[in-house]
Amino acid sequence: MKKVTVYVTLKAGVLDPQGKAIQESLNSLGYQEVKEARVGKVIELTVDDGPDLEARVKDMCDKLLANPVMEDYRFRVEEAVQA
């Protein structure tokens, strides 16, 4: 069993209204030092190991997990820690 961690972030230059809202909220709470906030996703997959796992994970990202127009992704494959 493997644990795949996929990080999906907005491409540079893409407007991030959620990030903007977080930055403004933090500023209004008194945290003036926060100049910018950008929000992304972390998707943790528990998968059965397989010969071409990395290629299949790339496919999963291209087909479903990330929007190629607006988002970049990177992922890491590790041994799953038995709970």
Next chain:
Amino acid sequence: MKKVTVYVTLKAGVLDPQGKAIQESLNSLGYQEVKEARVGKVIELTVDDGPDLEARVKDMCDKLLANPVMEDYRFRVEEAVQA
């Protein structure tokens, strides 16, 4: 200037409908090896450096960025890379 990366994830045992939907979608796309998916947030903050930055970031997480009832968080502080 510092870059703070905050990872917000659902606590173990908390139902993750978004993760369930992703897992089922991947299975229906033919990726049967995916047994579970869990979704979290990555929040990247660009902040001015300050004496008690770590304590203030912890405060930001406790007050706004993470829901203490359902979510865990961890963060990392690094030098911001000048774009």
